[in-house]
Amino acid sequence: MSIFKKISIGCSVVIGSYVLGLLFLPHQAPRVSVILNHLSHTVLFFVTLYLFLKEPSKTNKFIFFNFFLTFSISVINIVAEFVGFSFLSAYPYANFLFWQYSTIAFFFFLALAITYLVIDSLFHELKTYLKYASVSIILTLFFGVYFHTIINDPLTVYKTEQIKQWKTLNEFVESSEEASEKQANGDRGSLAVLLSNNVKLQSWENGVPIGDLYPDQNYSKIQELIPYLEGDNYQILIVKPIFIELVKINVLLVVLIIVFFGYQYAKDPPQGAYVDKIMFAFLLFSSMEILHNLAFIKSLEWSTWSDLFNFGQYVTISIEAVMVLFFSLRLRFISSVQGEYYETEIAVRPQQITRWRDWVDNMILAHFFNWKIFNGRMFQDTSAK
Numbered sequence: 001m002s003i004f005k006k007i008s009i010g011c012s013v014v015i016g017s018y019v020l021g022l023l024f025l026p027h028q029a030p031r032v033s034v035i036l037n038h039l040s041h042t043v044l045f046f047v048t049l050y051l052f053l054k055e056p057s058k059t060n061k062f063i064f065f066n067f068f069l070t071f072s073i074s075v076i077n078i079v080a081e082f083v084g085f086s087f088l089s090a091y092p093y094a095n096f097l098f099w100q101y102s103t104i105a106f107f108f109f110l111a112l113a114i115t116y117l118v119i120d121s122l123f124h125e126l127k128t129y130l131k132y133a134s135v136s137i138i139l140t141l142f143f144g145v146y147f148h149t150i151i152n153d154p155l156t157v158y159k160t161e162q163i164k165q166w167k168t169l170n171e172f173v174e175s176s177e178e179a180s181e182k183q184a185n186g187d188r189g190s191l192a193v194l195l196s197n198n199v200k201l202q203s204w205e206n207g208v209p210i211g212d213l214y215p216d217q218n219y220s221k222i223q224e225l226i227p228y229l230e231g232d233n234y235q236i237l238i239v240k241p242i243f244i245e246l247v248k249i250n251v252l253l254v255v256l257i258i259v260f261f262g263y264q265y266a267k268d269p270p271q272g273a274y275v276d277k278i279m280f281a282f283l284l285f286s287s288m289e290i291l292h293n294l295a296f297i298k299s300l301e302w303s304t305w306s307d308l309f310n311f312g313q314y315v316t317i318s319i320e321a322v323m324v325l326f327f328s329l330r331l332r333f334i335s336s337v338q339g340e341y342y343e344t345e346i347a348v349r350p351q352q353i354t355r356w357r358d359w360v361d362n363m364i365l366a367h368f369f370n371w372k373i374f375n376g377r378m379f380q381d382t383s384a385k
Contacts, residue, residue, distance in 0.1 A: 003050050003054070003331065003335060004328075004332075006046075006050070007043070007046040007047060007050065010042075010046045011039070011042050011043055011046055014042045014045075014075060014078070015038070015039055015042060018035075018038060018078050021079075021081075021082060021086075022081070025082055025085075025086040026082070026085040026086050026089075027081040027082050027085050027086060028080075028081045028082075028084070028085055028095065029081075030081050031310055031313070033310050033313035033314050033317065034081075034313060036313075036314075036317050037313055037316065037317055037320070038074075038077075038078050040317055040320040040321065040323075040324060041071055041074030041075065041077075041320070042074070042075055042078070043324050044067075044071045044074070044320065044323060044324060044327060045068070045071040045072060045074060045075045047324065047327045047328055047331055048064055048067040048068040048070075048071055048327060049068050050331055051064040051067075051068070051327060051330060051331050051334070052064045052065045052068050054331065054334055054335055055334060056334060056340045057272065059120065059124075059128070060272050062116065062120075062128060062131075063113070063116065063117050063120060063272075063275070066109070066112050066113035066116050066117075067113045067327075069109045069112070069113070070106065070109040070110045070112075070113050072109075073102060073105045073106045073109055074106060076102065077102045077106070079098075080095070080098055080099055080102065083095050083098040084096075084098070093154075093155060096238075097154055097155075100150065100154070100157075100242060101154075103242070103246070104143075104147055104150070104242075107246060107249050107250075108139065108143055110253070110282075111139055111142075111143075111249060111252070111253060112135055112139060114253050114256055114257060114279075114282060115135045115138055115139065115256055116131060116132070116135050117260065117275070117279065118256045118257070118259055118260045119131050119134050119135060121260055121263055121264070121269060121271065122259075122263055124269060142248075142249065142252055143249075146245040146248055146249065147245060150241075150242070156241075157238050157239070157240075157241050157242060158238060159207050160204075160237070160241060161203070161204040161205075162225070162237050162240075163234075163237055163238065164202070164204050164207075164209075165201045165202070165204075165221060165225060166225050166228055166229070166234055166237055168199060168201060168202075169195060169199060169201075169222065169225055169226075169229060170229055170234070172195065172198060172199050173191075173195075173229055176194075176198075178194065179191060179194055179195065182194060183229060183230065188223075188226050188227070191226060192219065192222050192223050192226055195222045195226075196215070196218055196219040196222050199218075199222070200212045200213070200218060201213050201218050201221050201222065227300040227301065228300070230301075231301075231302060231303075232302040233300065233301050233302045235302055235305075236296070236299055236300070236301075236302060236305055239296070240296075240297055243293040243296050243297050244293075244297060246289065246293050247289075247290055247293045247294060247297070250286040250287075250289045250290045250293070251290060253282070253286040254283065254286050254287055254290070257279055257282060257283045257286070258283075260279055261276070261279070261280075261283075264276060272330070273330060273333050273334075274326050274327075274329050274330035274333065275330075277326040277329075278323065278326045278327060278330070281319060281322045281323045281326055282323070284319045284322070285316065285319045285320070285323070288312070288315055288316060288319060289316075292308070292309075292312035292315075292316075295308050295312070296308060296309065
């Protein structure tokens with residue numbers, strides 16, 4: 001049985017089990033975009049698994065093992081719609097906590113995969129354990145700084161200053177007939193004046209109030225929080241701290257990938273086939289994640305956030321389709337005699353092997369570059385020409 005048939009069967013089993021769960025188990029209603037995202041991640045899980053198993057180069061095995069770990073989290077995340085409904089239904093925060101930690105875990109292993117690949121490119125001769133040690137230091141530093149509060153307290157996003165201040169305002173609106181009427185009429189200006197005259201918000205630090213805001217600060221903060229008093233808009237305040245940190249992580253990944261391509265351009269080190277294209281796909285992915293998360297953070301209405309999320313999912317799925325293409329092309333390549341020989345030669349005699357060029361390279365060179373300049377290796381020193 002061919003590898004791609006095995007991948008098809010594996011994907012069918014996972015997605016089939018997921019669909020059966022949707023038919024027969026209590027669950028959170030999923031969007032079509034979320035189902036398609038589960039499908040693309042499942043395909044990436046099996047493709048990276050076989051890339052790891054079939055990879056002829058021992059060094060490259062670790063690269064694709066890291067990507068396999070990343071998409072393993074995605075496959076586990078398929079059960080997200082059932083957590084808090086079919087499973088752990090007695091725990092009110094189960095669904096949220098599962099989403100919170102699975103999201104952080106996914107980006108942790110994605111950061112691991114990309115950081116390792118960059119270090120492998122820059123310091124190819126370094127021992128594998130030293131590469132992982134370097135990656136561990138970098139990730140511990142960044143994830144420790146960005147997510148230490150969430151790691152220490154799973155419900156810390158429910159205890160932020162904004163949430164505390166929102167609760168104070170919401171309690172007053174619910175207890176005041178006049179405030180409720182102004183909110184129902186959409187009169188935010190009058191509601192802000194009413195609230196500022198009757199409510200003094202406090203400044204919070206580490207979950208403890210440290211003093212009342214000054215009158216001008218109080219009014220400004222009330223104006224900022226009023227949109228979140230309507231409907232389910234307050235949920236944006238809950239997830240906002242997580243998205244802010246995810247923006248920072250994806251900025252880090254974009255910087256690392258740019259370093260990777262900068263080094264490729266300057267030094268043109270020997271690299272496995274399709275690795276640069278895979279990194280380009282992740283550059284698109286992280287760049288769009290930054291834009292998506294910034295849009296989520298700026299949203300004032302839950303319905304708007306939901307629409308942006310849905311649109312962002314389709315953009316992400318399109319990029320993941322590109323990932324599937326490049327990962328699959330590499331799998332097909334290394335499964336061939338020619339590809340296995342090429343990858344083995346790169347590992348043994350890297351400086352004697354020119355860069356592998358396929359139809360994607362030829363198409364890009366034909367339409368976007370002067371082929372005479374890039375005749376040979378794609379990223380070569382042209383100063384001698």
